[in-house]
Amino acid sequence: MARRHGAELDTAIRTAVLTLLAEHGPGGVTMEAVAAAARTSKPVLYRRWPDRASLLRDTLMRIATTAIPHADTGSFRGDTLAVLRGWAALFTGPDAAVLKAAVAAAAHDPELTAAFRDDVIGWRKREMAALLQRGIDRGEVRRDVPVEIARELGQSVLWHRLLITGDPITEDLLVALVDDVLVPFVAPR
Template sequence: MEAGPKLDPDREQAILGATLELLAEGGYDALRLDAVATRAKASKATLYRHWPGKADLVVAAIKCFEQADLSRNTDTGSLRGDLIATLRGVRELMTGPTGQIMSGLLVAVQKDAELAEAVRTSMLEDKEQVTQRMLDRAVARGELPADTDPTIFPEIAPALLFMRIFVYGSAVDDGYLDHLTDDILIPLMARRFGD
């Protein structure tokens, strides 16, 4: 998505860090590229050269500073282990500073088509690839049927964690992650289409 020569890593970190700081302070609607440029001690032209718009910059900032690198290949040797490891990463993300920003972005996504498109085509595609790799490994090990619905994990797990953390204000301890994995996710994923 970057359109110009590669930015110096320190300069990029300054810009993306300033973006997150301003998001945390005022939310997506109030975020202005000139304010990001001022805080990062960069020119507005530099921002536009590397990120075509505000939505692209915000997505890049969130992806860069996610506390849990959910795009890494977490292969624990079992489906259950992979699910627990991934859920722990999602928990860390949602309960950290980036989680607060992302919860605020949910409102903005409903009102801003450009942001919604950037989130769908960038951040969600990354998560779908992680899920598909996890499913492919489980199918190869014989833990899941080949026709396992690939939408179960990305639709159910984040939704339940989001509700528990942001709506109910309840803790998401390892016991809850075990319950989510053993009693909900694995049984649903192990079902064959049409059962």
């Protein structure tokens, strides 16, 4: 078997992490198990990540940063809709089971909890604050908007549907969240 490098190896490793996480929870994501599942060696993993927590954190961050858009579309509405569509695609796509497993397992794994809260959710909070600031700068968002609430409103509905109710996440829901809840909430008065 030829040695894999670059993107091919990276994909195999990250797929192994996600598969192990979904099937066995974070405790199943060991360097040995990932190496075996990705058909590589532990030294290859240790050259890139110092430990399993770093590997988990990096994999979760990669999912979030590639799935959730963070570019400026030119409007608060467009930016927010793009973010919610990214979450919706993630929550209804092949990684939905992994996200559910990661969140459920985090209650019993302080390393995973820290990685998810500090890195993935922390990154989203910073990105949403920047999105709101762009809206303020364009005059679409009032200067006194409570950022800590506005940055979570739409996303929290999607997380609730993913983890609690199981209700569908549809395009109509996304548009209603943006047009009927978020834009009116942040609009200058």
